[in-house]
Amino acid sequence: MYTSEEIARLKELDRALIWHPFTQMKEYVAEDAPIIAAGEGCYLIDIYGRRYLDGVSSLWVTVHGHRVAAIDLAIQEQLGRIAHSTLLGLGNIPSILLAEKLVSLAPLGLKKVFYSDNGSTGVEIALKIAFQYWRNTGQPQKKRFLSFYNAYHGDTLGAVGAGGIELFHHIYGPLVVSSLKVPSAYCYRCPYGDAGTEDCRRDCFGAVARTIEAHAPELAAVIIEPLIQGAAGMLTWPPGYLRHLREICDAYDVLLIADEVATGFGRTGKLFACEHEGVSPDLMVVAKGITGGYLPLSATLTTERIYEAFYADYAELKTFFHGHTYTGNPLACAAALANLRLFKEVKLIEKLQPKIARLQELLVGFWDLPHVGDIRQAGFMVGVELVKDKETKEPFPLARRTGRRVILKAREKGVIIRPLGDVVVLMPPLAISEEELSHLCEVVAVSIREAA
Ligand code: PLP
Numbered sequence: 036m037y038t039s040e041e042i043a044r045l046k047e048l049d050r051a052l053i054w055h056p057f058t059q060m061k062e063y064v065a066e067d068a069p070i071i072a073a074g075e076g077c078y079l080i081d082i083y084g085r086r087y088l089d090g091v092s093s094l095w096v097t098v099h100g101h102r103v104a105a106i107d108l109a110i111q112e113q114l115g116r117i118a119h120s121t122l123l124g125l126g127n128i129p130s131i132l133l134a135e136k137l138v139s140l141a142p143l144g145l146k147k148v149f150y151s152d153n154g155s156t157g158v159e160i161a162l163k164i165a166f167q168y169w170r171n172t173g174q175p176q177k178k179r180f181l182s183f184y185n186a187y188h189g190d191t192l193g194a195v196g197a198g199g200i201e202l203f204h205h206i207y208g209p210l211v212v213s214s215l216k217v218p219s220a221y222c223y224r225c226p227y228g229d230a231g232t233e234d235c236r237r238d239c240f241g242a243v244a245r246t247i248e249a250h251a252p253e254l255a256a257v258i259i260e261p262l263i264q265g266a267a268g269m270l271t272w273p274p275g276y277l278r279h280l281r282e283i284c285d286a287y288d289v290l291l292i293a294d295e296v297a298t299g300f301g302r303t304g305k306l307f308a309c310e311h312e313g314v315s316p317d318l319m320v321v322a323k324g325i326t327g328g329y330l331p332l333s334a335t336l337t338t339e340r341i342y343e344a345f346y347a348d349y350a351e352l353k354t355f356f357h358g359h360t361y362t363g364n365p366l367a368c369a370a371a372l373a374n375l376r377l378f379k380e381v382k383l384i385e386k387l388q389p390k391i392a393r394l395q396e397l398l399v400g401f402w403d404l405p406h407v408g409d410i411r412q413a414g415f416m417v418g419v420e421l422v423k424d425k426e427t428k429e430p431f432p433l434a435r436r437t438g439r440r441v442i443l444k445a446r447e448k449g450v451i452i453r454p455l456g457d458v459v460v461l462m463p464p465l466a467i468s469e470e471e472l473s474h475l476c477e478v479v480a481v482s483i484r485e486a487a
Contacts, residue, residue: 036072036082036083036084037072037082037083041082042070042082042083045070045082046067046070049070050063050064066443069081069082069085069087069446069451070082072084073101073102074089074100074101074102075100075101075102076100076101076102076466077089077097077100077101077463077464077466077467077468077471078101079093079101079451085449086449087446087449087450087451088449088450088451088463088471088474088475088478089101089451089463089464090445090450090451090452090461090462090463090475090479091451091452091453091460091461091462091463092328092462092463092464092465093328094323094453095265095297095302095323095324095462096323096324096326096327096328097324097327097328097464098300098301098324098327098328098374098377098378098383098464098465098466099327099374099377099381099383099464099465099466100464100466101328103327103377105373105376105377105380106326106327106329106370106373106374106377108373109369109370109372109373110329110330110366110369110370110373112369113129113365113366113369114366116128116365117365118364118365118366119361119364119365119366120365121360121362122150122358122362122363123358123362127363127365127368128365129365129366129368129369129371129372130150130363130364130365130368132368132372133148133334133368133371133372133375134148134334136371136372136375137321137334137336138336140306140307140375141307141319141336142307142309142310142314142315142316142319143315144315144338144339145315145316145319145336145337145338146336146337146338146339146342147336147337147338147339147341147342148334148335148336149164149334149335149336149337149355150332150333150334150335150362150363150364150368151333151334151335151359151362152331152332152333152359152361152362152364152367153189153322153331154188154189154294154296154297154320154322154323154333155188155189155190155191155194156189156191156333156359157189157296157320157321157322157334157335158188158189158191158193158194158197158258158292158294158296158320158335159189159191159193159194159357160320160335160357161256161258161292161294161318161319161320161335161337162180162193162194162197162256162258162292163193163355163357164318164335164337164341164345164355165180165255165256165290165292165317165318165341166178166255167345167353167355168255168290168341168344168345169255171344171345171347171353172344176252176253177252177253177254177255177289178253178255179214179215179250179253179254179255180196180197180214180215180254180255180256180257180258181214181215181216181217181243181246181247181250181254181256181257181258181289182197182198182199182214182215182216182217182257182258182259183199183216183217183218183219183259183264184199184216184217184218184219184221184226185199185200185219185221185264185267185268185270186198186199186200186216186219186258186259186260186264186267187199187200187203187264187265187266187267188258188260188294188296189296190203192207192210192211193211193212195207195210195211196211196212196213196214197214197258199216199219199267200266200267202456203266214258215246215250215254217242217243217246218239218242219264219267219270219272220239220270220271220272220273220276221267221270222235222270222271222273223408223409223411223420223428224428227239227242235273236273236275239273239276240273240275240276240279243257243279243280243283244279244283247283247284247287247289248283248287251287251288251289254287254289255289255290256289256290256291256292256317256318257280257284257289257290257291257292258292258294259277259280259291259292259293259294260294260295260296260297260298260308261277261293261294261295261298261307261308261309261311261312261314261316262277262298262303262308262311262312262413263297263298263303263308263411263413263416265297265298265416266297266455267455268411268418268420268455268456268458268460269411269412269413269416269417269418269455269458269460270411270418271411271412271413274312275312276312277293277308277309277311277312277314278312278313278314281312281314281315281316284317290317290318290341291314291316291317291318292316292317292318292319292320293307293308293309293314293316293318293319293320294320295307295308295309295319295320295321296320296321296323296333297323297416298413298416299321299322299323299324299325300321300323300324300325300374300378301324301378301383301384301387301414301415301465302324302414302415302416302462302465303413303414303415303416304384304387304388304391304413304414304415305384305414306378306384307319307321308413317337317338317340317341318335318336318337318338318341319335319336319337320333320334320335320336321333321334321336322334324374324465325371325374326367326370326371326374327370327371327373327374327377328464329367329370329374330364330366330367330370331361331367332364332367332368332370332371381466383465383466387414387415387465389469390415390467390472391414391415393469393472393473394412394415394417394461394472394476395412397472397473397476398410398412398417398419398476400476400480401419401476401480401483404480404483404487405483405484405487406421406422406423406425406431406437406483406487407419407420407421407425407483408420408421408422408425408428409422415462415463415465416462417460417461417462418455418458418459418460419458419459419460419461419479419483420457420458421437421438421441421457421458421459421483421487422457423435430457431457436457437457437486437487438454438455438456438457438458438459439454440486441454441459441479441482441483441486442454442459442482443486444481444482444485444486445478445479445482448478448481448482449478450474450475450478450479450482452479459479459483461475461476461479463475
């Protein structure tokens, strides 16, 4: 392993040089965060050789675990050929084979693949394609987007404009083109005050329908995280919401963008969250789990109809003028191909079902824990909302940081998780064993009790 001098130097350099994402550095430099040196299965191993269960899949990406022989080998084999060549005007083999695979797996009608490097740029591409689609087809007035409060679509400016999380997005308001927004289904704090009543569906479904109807002539697209809003704290949509949205979009000729960056590749128990409602979007963005947590890659898939609107003589200026340097990187595509092959070989989705049920059972015990106000789950996406007062649902004051205290307690016990405010998130690798799953829940429950 590492000598004490090496460890001290690494820690010092980390604190001195690296500005960590979504992190208040004043807190980071004062604490002793692990520096990860290796991984194995569902575990991360730090520079001291300490093992931590990876309870959030290294930010929602790990599928089969760390250091999976088949994915390691695929990357090594690709390295023996070429690490990178541009997709601007050239092809490369892994990106072609991956596109074939993605189209075969994606919801019906998604036939074209545009690559980039991460979820945010995948979303930018979807927004820009939708915007330009209407220009290319002679309806330039259709240029606005509709999204949802509590939405998270990434940190680039287009994605921030579609975002609806006050804490992350408000400050950048003057910098972005904000979308129209409709309340999302935060049932625990229902925006209409009628969650679970007979009026619940009417209010929730009606709001989006009315807004689309009122703005259809100027609307390019609606963007939604299907089934569950992840970064908002795991807010699940009521059953039928996505199908309802598809129907309204069809009725008013508005494109539907499904942001499957978090939900894609098995996270919710099906390969894509859209499958739960039999919905095919016009554009679908995937990233995170696409390479099984190995390399940065995203893909924005779309239909023949949209692609055709860009297919013209150059002089018509209908080209999609967008592309990132590492678009369709061969190493990342090779990793994704190996990852997706494994899905079939190890029957991942099939084997996931009893684990999802087990997780649901384990979570029942959480209701009795102090300060647990709500528990939300869609497959292997879980949010446990902690509140100061269970009766009144009063949140903890910002200074209390209970979610953060829970994750620090869990870390002491060998489990890495990351909260979203005071929502404790569990997103284990899909290949986690039932034993590891029980251990994860046990440690998190104890940590909630200790932190409360
Ligand atoms: N869209 C959704 C639904 C996400 O959850 C995320 C990231 O968490 C993104 C987009 C942005 O992806 P990335 O962090 O890869 O840019």
